[in-house]
Amino acid sequence: xxxxxxxxRNEVYRDKKTTIVVFFYLVxxxxxxxxxxxxxxxxxxxxxxxxMNIYRGCSHGCIYCDSRSKCYQMSHAFExxxxxxxxxxxxxxxxxxxxxxxxxGTGAMSDPxxxxxxxxxxxxxxxxxxxxxxxxxxxxxxSNLILRDIDLLQQINExxxxxxxxxxxxxxxxxxxxxxxxxxxxxxxxEILKECKDxxxxxxxxxGPFLPFINDDETNMRRLLDYCVQQYVHGILCxxxxxxMREGNREYFYDNLDTxxxxxxxxxxxxxxxxxxxxxxxxxxxxxxxxxxxxxNNMLYGVEPIFKxxxxxxxxxxxxxxxxx
Ligand code: SF4
Numbered sequence: 494x495x496x497x498x499x500x501x502r503n504e505v506y507r508d509k510k511t512t513i514v515v516f517f518y519l520v521x522x523x524x525x526x527x528x529x530x531x532x533x534x535x536x537x538x539x540x541x542x543x544x545m546n547i548y549r550g551c552s553h554g555c556i557y558c559d560s561r562s563k564c565y566q567m568s569h570a571f572e573x574x575x576x577x578x579x580x581x582x583x584x585x586x587x588x589x590x591x592x593x594x595x596x597x598g599t600g601a602m603s604d605p606x607x608x609x610x611x612x613x614x615x616x617x618x619x620x621x622x623x624x625x626x627x628x629x630x631x632x633x634x635x636s637n638l639i640l641r642d643i644d645l646l647q648q649i650n651e652x653x654x655x656x657x658x659x660x661x662x663x664x665x666x667x668x669x670x671x672x673x674x675x676x677x678x679x680x681x682x683x684e685i686l687k688e689c690k691d692x693x694x695x696x697x698x699x700x701g702p703f704l705p706f707i708n709d710d711e712t713n714m715r716r717l718l719d720y721c722v723q724q725y726v727h728g729i730l731c732x733x734x735x736x737x738m739r740e741g742n743r744e745y746f747y748d749n750l751d752t753x754x755x756x757x758x759x760x761x762x763x764x765x766x767x768x769x770x771x772x773x774x775x776x777x778x779x780x781x782x783x784x785x786x787x788x789x790n791n792m793l794y795g796v797e798p799i800f801k802x803x804x805x806x807x808x809x810x811x812x813x814x815x816x817x818x
Contacts, residue, residue: 529569529570529572529573529574530573530574530575530576530609531569531573531574531575531576532575532576532578533549533575533576533577533578534577534578534579535577535578535583536583537583537587538577538580538583538584538587539584539587539597542598542804543595543596543597543598544597544598544599544601545580545584545597545598545599545619546577546599546600546601546602546603546605547576547577547580547599547603547605547610547615547616547619548574548575548576548577548603548604548605548607548609548610548615549567549574549575549577549602549603550567550569550570550571550572550573550574550575550603551571551572551574551603551604551607552572552574552607552608552609552675553604553607553635553636553673553674553675553676554572554673554674554675554676555635555672555673555674555676556671556672556673556674556745556746556749556750556753557672557702557704557736557742557746558571558742558745559737559739559742560602560603560742561741561742561745562739562740562741562742563739563740563741564739564740564741565602565741574607574609576609576613576615577615580615580618580619581615581618581619581621581622584597584619584622584623585622585626588622588623588626588628589626593806594626594627594628594629594653594806594808595628595629595804595806596628596629596630596631596654596656596803596804596805596806597619597623597628597629597630597631598630598631598632598633598803598804599616599619599630599631599632599633600631600632600633600634600658601633604633604634604635604636604676605632605633605634605639606634606636606638606639607636608638608675610638611638611641616632616642617641617642617645620642620645620646620649621645623649624645624648624649624652627652627653627808628653628806629649629653629654629655629656629806629807630646630649630654630655630656631655631656631657631658631803631804632646632655632656632657632658633658633659633660633699634657634658634659634660634685635659635660635673635676635677635682636676636677637677637681637682637684637685638677639657639685640684640685640688643688643689643692643694646689646692646694647692647693647694650692650693650694650695651809652808652809653806653807653808653809654695654805654806654807654809655694655695656694656695656696656697656727656802656803657685657686657689657694657695657696657697658696658697658698658699658730658803659682659685659686659696659697659698659699660682660698660699660700660701661679661682661683661698661699661700661717661720661721662679662700662701662702662703662708663679663708663713663717664679664713664716664717664720665679665708665713666678666679666680668707668708671749671753672704672707672708679720683720683723683724686698686720686721686724686726687724689724690724690725695727696724696726696727697726697727697728697729697730697793697799697802697803698717698720698721698726698728698729698730699730699731700714700717700721700729700730700731700783701731701732701733701734701736702735702736702737703734703735703736703773703775703779704735704736705735705736705761705764705765705771705772705773705774706757706760706761707754707757709734709735709773709775709779710775711775711778711779711782714779714782714783715782718782718783718786721786721790721792722786722790726792727792727793727802728787728792728793728794728798728799728802729783729786729787729792729793729794730796730799731780731783732796733770733772733776733780734772734773734775734776734779734780735770735771735772735773735776736771737769737770737771738765738767738768738769738771739769743767747761
């Protein structure tokens with residue numbers, strides 16, 4: 494019963510419009526059958542590198558998603574969301590025990606702004622903890638639900654440092670709906686960048702993946718880079734032009750190719766067989782475009798400098814001192 498007591502009344506009865514929500518209890522494990530949501534108890538939330546995933550699994554449905562690969566050993570369907578019970582409480586406790594302030598990262602394996610976050614507000618509660626304890630944060634998302642928390646992000650950035658990272662894959666809105674069906678459109682994500690720019694919150698754009706024969710063309714790249722320039726992003730991260738495929742994500746991707754791009758699966762099979770890396774023939778040309786744009790616009794470029802920037806904690810002493818008066 495320990496687990497049930499820790500889930501608030503709101504969480505248990507969060508959707509009164511739908512029929513009865515039934516919870517099954519096993520030891521430390523709880524399943525909400527209606528929305529395929531699991532509460533699972535963990536001992537810790539922060540990794541050794543100070544990153545965290547509040548949720549496991551993701552309902553955004555990106556057709557190329559690597560996180561659904563079998564190697565990650567999810568014990569349930571990827572769309573079934575596992576919620577880490579007490580995530581904000583665990584984070585609060587772990588931050589208190591740290592000797593040095595640092596950046597806390599989230600969003601690597603599961604978007605912190607999946608739809609269930611609207612009701613649970615775990616990500617928001619974690620941000621409040623980060624602000625209260627004067628840590629920094631970096632978040633990676635494709636959802637404009639992040640704008641709900643823009644006040645907190647701005648405050649964190651005034652006290653320490655907040656970096657908002659947004660993924661952009663295609664400037665073609667119709668294609669975006671096919672590649673990333675359940676999440677904000679590219680234009681909505683550009684709005685996130687704009688809002689952050691207006692509030693002086695630094696942003697990093699993750700460009701890609703660029704799927705061979707689908708969105709790996711110069712026109713798309715030019716339009717995405719123009720968005721980055723217009724919104725004064727701090728840096729652009731791109732791991733290469735192509736996509737990676739592993740057992741689990743390949744099958745899902747190929748099923749989607751069959752649904753949306755007739756004969757494309759055969760093209761992929763011929764070009765890449767079971768390769769992990771499915772590179773684009775436009776790799777060099779498009780990477781050059783990114784680099785030239787970054788250099789011309791004074792943006793950070795390259796995996797190493799960007800990760801160094803994201804993980805570097807800053808304490809804005811001036812703000813702290815000012816707040817004393
Ligand atoms: S948002 Fe990220 S984790 Fe979620 S489906 Fe898309 S690629 Fe996967």
